[in-house]
Amino acid sequence: MNEVRLIYVSRMTEECDMRAIQDILAVSRKNNQARRISGVLCYDPAFFLQCLEGPRTDVNDLYRSIQQDPRHRDVTLLEYCDIEERLFSSWAMGFVLAGNVDRGILAKYTGGGKFSPYALTAQQARDFLVEIAAQLDGPE
Numbered sequence: 001m002n003e004v005r006l007i008y009v010s011r012m013t014e015e016c017d018m019r020a021i022q023d024i025l026a027v028s029r030k031n032n033q034a035r036r037i038s039g040v041l042c043y044d045p046a047f048f049l050q051c052l053e054g055p056r057t058d059v060n061d062l063y064r065s066i067q068q069d070p071r072h073r074d075v076t077l078l079e080y081c082d083i084e085e086r087l088f089s090s091w092a093m094g095f096v097l098a099g100n101v102d103r104g105i106l107a108k109y110t111g112g113g114k115f116s117p118y119a120l121t122a123q124q125a126r127d128f129l130v131e132i133a134a135q136l137d138g139p140e
């Protein structure tokens with residue numbers, strides 16, 4: 001078992017605007033492909049919720065550099081586990097805007113209130129990302 005899944009949540013900083021997000025996505029897709037990392041990034045105007053899956057040391061190294069990125073803060077681990085199979089193997093980095101997520105799905109994880117990914121359990125975070133990734137058009 002040399003592959004892991006890592007899910008974290010973070011808060012955007014003022015350095016992060018739409019252009020910065022586009023840069024993050026472009027760099028992620030290029031780097032992750034080269035490192036055989038896949039995953040999904042969900043963003044809402046305040047938070048990031050990201051899942052990374054891939055070879056253990058590559059995911060560890062990437063997480064270390066992500067934690068130091070000034071475009072977000074309060075990086076908090078929700079899940080880190082060994083995996084036999086990936087959940088998001090089709091995406092070098094799938095991207096979902098929380099505002100575009102089906103309201104029924106959001107309500108299930110927010111209790112109808114504001115989206116608060118810091119309050120999610122590991123399982124809820126995983127299930128939420130699986131549900132929203134299923135809405136993505138296809139591999140990117």
Ligand SMILES: Cc1cc2nc3c(=O)[nH]c(=O)nc-3n(C[C@H](O)[C@H](O)[C@H](O)COP(=O)(O)O)c2cc1C
Pocket residue numbers: 010024027028029031032041048050062065066067069071072093
């Ligand atoms: C929320 C967030 C998610 C990120 N996700 C990734 C990622 O999946 N892959 C990646 O290579 N960089 C990601 N980054 C960017 C890294 O922090 C870092 O800037 C980048 O890996 C540096 O790549 P470079 O050495 O090729 O310039 C992310 C940054 C933020 C703020």
